Amino acid sequence: MKRTKLLLLSILLAFGSQAEDGYRLWLRYDKIDDNVILQQYNRLITSINFYGSSPTLTAAKTELINGLQGLLDKKILYQSTINNGSVLIGISSSSFIKTLLDKNDLNSLGKEGYIIRTAKSNQKNITIITANSDVAVLYGVFYFLRLIQTHQNILQLSIISVPKIQNRILDHWDNLNRTVERGYAGISIWNWHELPDYIDHRYIDYARANASIGINGTVLTNVNANALVLTKDYLVKVAALANVFRTYGIKVYLTAKFSAPVEIGGLKTADPLNAEVQNWWKQKADEIYKYIPDFGGFLVKANSEGQPGPQTYGRTHADGANMLADALAPHNGIVMWRAFVYSNETPDDRFKQAYNEFKPFDGKFKSNVIIQVKNGPIDFQPREPFHPLFGAIPQTPLMMEFQITQEYLGQGTHLVYEAPLFKETLNADTYSNGVGSTVAKVVDGSMNNFQISGMAGVANIGNERNWTNHPFAQANWYAFGRLAWDHDLSAPQIADEWIRQTFSNKKLFVDEVKKIMLASREAVVNYMTPLGLHHIMGTGNHYGPAPWVSNAGRADWNPVYYHKADSAGIGFDRTATGSNALAQYKSEVSNQWKDSNTCDEKYLLWFHHVSWGHTMKSGKTLWQELCAKYQQGVDSVRWMQHQWIGLKDFIDEERFNQVKMFLSIQEKEAEWWRNACLLYFQTFSKMPLPDGYEKPDHTLDYYKSLRFPYAPGSG
Numbered sequence: 170m171k172r173t174k175l176l177l178l179s180i181l182l183a184f185g186s187q188a189e190d191g192y193r194l195w196l197r198y199d200k201i202d203d204n205v206i207l208q209q210y211n212r213l214i215t216s217i218n219f220y221g222s223s224p225t226l227t228a229a230k231t232e233l234i235n236g237l238q239g240l241l242d243k244k245i246l247y248q249s250t251i252n253n254g255s256v257l258i259g260i261s262s263s264s265f266i267k268t269l270l271d272k273n274d275l276n277s278l279g280k281e282g283y284i285i286r287t288a289k290s291n292q293k294n295i296t297i298i299t300a301n302s303d304v305a306v307l308y309g310v311f312y313f314l315r316l317i318q319t320h321q322n323i324l325q326l327s328i329i330s331v332p333k334i335q336n337r338i339l340d341h342w343d344n345l346n347r348t349v350e351r352g353y354a355g356i357s358i359w360n361w362h363e364l365p366d367y368i369d370h371r372y373i374d375y376a377r378a379n380a381s382i383g384i385n386g387t388v389l390t391n392v393n394a395n396a397l398v399l400t401k402d403y404l405v406k407v408a409a410l411a412n413v414f415r416t417y418g419i420k421v422y423l424t425a426k427f428s429a430p431v432e433i434g435g436l437k438t439a440d441p442l443n444a445e446v447q448n449w450w451k452q453k454a455d456e457i458y459k460y461i462p463d464f465g466g467f468l469v470k471a472n473s474e475g476q477p478g479p480q481t482y483g484r485t486h487a488d489g490a491n492m493l494a495d496a497l498a499p500h501n502g503i504v505m506w507r508a509f510v511y512s513n514e515t516p517d518d519r520f521k522q523a524y525n526e527f528k529p530f531d532g533k534f535k536s537n538v539i540i541q542v543k544n545g546p547i548d549f550q551p552r553e554p555f556h557p558l559f560g561a562i563p564q565t566p567l568m569m570e571f572q573i574t575q576e577y578l579g580q581g582t583h584l585v586y587e588a589p590l591f592k593e594t595l596n597a598d599t600y601s602n603g604v605g606s607t608v609a610k611v612v613d614g615s616m617n618n619f620q621i622s623g624m625a626g627v628a629n630i631g632n633e634r635n636w637t638n639h640p641f642a643q644a645n646w647y648a649f650g651r652l653a654w655d656h657d658l659s660a661p662q663i664a665d666e667w668i669r670q671t672f673s674n675k676k677l678f679v680d681e682v683k684k685i686m687l688a689s690r691e692a693v694v695n696y697m698t699p700l701g702l703h704h705i706m707g708t709g710n711h712y713g714p715a716p717w718v719s720n721a722g723r724a725d726w727n728p729v730y731y732h733k734a735d736s737a738g739i740g741f742d743r744t745a746t747g748s749n750a751l752a753q754y755k756s757e758v759s760n761q762w763k764d765s766n767t768c769d770e771k772y773l774l775w776f777h778h779v780s781w782g783h784t785m786k787s788g789k790t791l792w793q794e795l796c797a798k799y800q801q802g803v804d805s806v807r808w809m810q811h812q813w814i815g816l817k818d819f820i821d822e823e824r825f826n827q828v829k830m831f832l833s834i835q836e837k838e839a840e841w842w843r844n845a846c847l848l849y850f851q852t853f854s855k856m857p858l859p860d861g862y863e864k865p866d867h868t869l870d871y872y873k874s875l876r877f878p879y880a881p882g883s884g
């Protein structure tokens with residue numbers, strides 16, 4: 170008897186005390202561990218009153234009930250009478266809710282905004298969560314749950330939240346064979362082989378997670394596109410995913426390979442001015458909408474890095490984008506046309522090429538086209554100045570493309586919180602309409618009164634159990650969604666709420682982890698590419714340092730192209746004496762950067778070739794400063810490690826240990842970056858490492874000899 174009991178107990182423990190694997194992301198809903206706070210919420214929330222029956226409202230109700238039952242550890246009653254502590258959810262047109270709210274407030278919400286308000290009805294204290302559409306009610310429910318998960322006061326709520334940006338989209342660089350280009354979290358979560366019949370529960374949890382932060386679109390496939398996804402066999406699979414996501418307000422988009430009419434349509438050309446080609450795309454669009462009535466549209470990478478495009482046929486980006494726009498317009502679909510173009514044939518500074526390509530076409534795009542621009546002019550580096558296209562083509566809506574996946578930020582194992590990077594770009598002033606013409610205002614459409622607006626993030630999600638491999642990479646997915654909803658949120662604020670939901674509300678823990686996160690972006694800049702260095706990563710896989718590489722297929726794939734180190738100094742002269750890329754910015758901007766003595770040192774080597782002995786603001790020479798920055802980067806990682814180790818008792822062992830081990834990889838790799846880069850640059854500066862610096866533990870030849878043929882993410 171005793172034995173059976175023991176056995177039962179151990180089975181229960183094995184199954185009941187589930188290891189903490191990070192799968193639940195920030196939607197954990199564990200019982201509140203502070204008894205005082207728990208009792209307060211228990212008094213304030215007694216039951217749910219629910220108006221409506223659509224799948225989306227049902228999902229909202231389920232989420233709220235599951236969330237509250239978990240957090241409050243009690244059964245939440247679903248009732249039709251109003252009590253003290255009732256939470257009312259439903260759309261604003263339901264007759265009862267309508268009577269409780271101001272009409273103007275409701276009008277201000279648009280389709281996606283919501284209200285959460287404390288009110289009185291028949292002397293009862295209630296909370297209302299309402300909106301003009303079902304999915305916005307769901308957004309409100311997630312917000313309400315977030316308030317509780319982060320232990321906020323809900324006594325007198327009066328919240329109105331409306332998204333600033335219309336299309337808030339994840340771009341998956343996922344291939345049909347399930348490899349993920351620049352993916353460091355396993356293989357693609359889209360199991361094309363088993364779709365449409367097998368619906369993995371992950372698809373639902375993916376949709377929940379996205380809806381919880383307001384993401385409303387997903388591009389399922391890689392911009393390096395495969396036309397097969399546009400065939401019927403795949404469209405039924407896409408439709409199955411769309412059916413899951415619809416409930417959560419998420420539209421599906423696909424990448425359109427420009428040569429599809431030839432590859433899968435049997436045509437001889439894909440020339441956008443050819444009537445047969447135009448017709449093929451029209452029919453293709455009609456077919457897609459038969460399967461997916463709310464299909465979002467196409468994302469296109471054209472005439473870039475080997476992708477076909479209109480220029481293949483002597484046509485322009487506008488010709489190409491407008492043809493697809495015409496095909497989608499009858500169905501209200503949009504074209505997101507990427508500005509990430511640079512040509513092999515053009516010997517001009519790669520920095521300048523996107524601007525030069527698109528500037529002449531300002532105002533020439535159809536109204537359902539939006540140009541998707543990377544945050545900076547080169548390619549998702551640890552730090553870039555903002556892309557000169559922002560503010561430069563006022564008659565064309567531009568959407569932001571951020572990279573959430575850490576292609577150039579330590580990939581799968583470095584803790585780098587990206588919100589400070591995102592904010593740095595969004596807050597940058599383009600001066601295109603005078604002071605305060607921030608990139609954020611260009612992107613949200615308010616600067617030039619565009620209806621259409623968007624922000625995309627290249628996803629960092631894979632089939633790893635915890636979705637993103639590094640537990641802290643979840644924060645970057647989270648931060649992207651929150652900023653796409655409201656770019657006025659601050660990086661610390663977003664970190665704060667993410668930490669509380671993901672780990673713990675204990676003040677000391679929250680404060681310490683926030684410090685780590687907020688320091689992490691500057692750390693990676695310092696140990697990889699300080700003072701404005703850029704694109705000196707290993708070629709191909711972009712893993713590790715390789716500033717010496719000079720033999721890649723084309724000039725601008727080589728690190729030496731970007732740093733231009735020689736015996737005189739280091740950096741890319743983009744002033745009037747050099748490529749003059751600075752001329753693409755408004756003078757208020759270029760004036761800040763054009764003089765190497767006054768240029769913000771963060772951007773110094775982006776714009777100037779500076780002598781090794783150049784005096785920096787600190788009084789050090791450039792060489793000494795470079796050494797100091799690399800060392801600072803390493804020191805920051807060591808500090809992050811030290812802080813993290815002190816937090817052991819606050820959280821579960823699994824995630825604690827995983828982060829700890831990743832931090833030691835990060836430390837090793839930061840040292841590797843510092844050593845390899847300084848040894849290499851020293852061959853030009855011919856100056857010694859300043860006293861007191863750690864000496865590299867290998868020779869430059871050793872670092873040069875390292876190879877990583879199977880580094881992940883090559884797609």
Ligand code: GCW
Binds near residue numbers: 350470548549
């Ligand atoms: O960042 C670079 C990547 C490529 C990517 C390309 C792009 C999808 O190294 O892997 O291709 O940019 O954004 O198109």
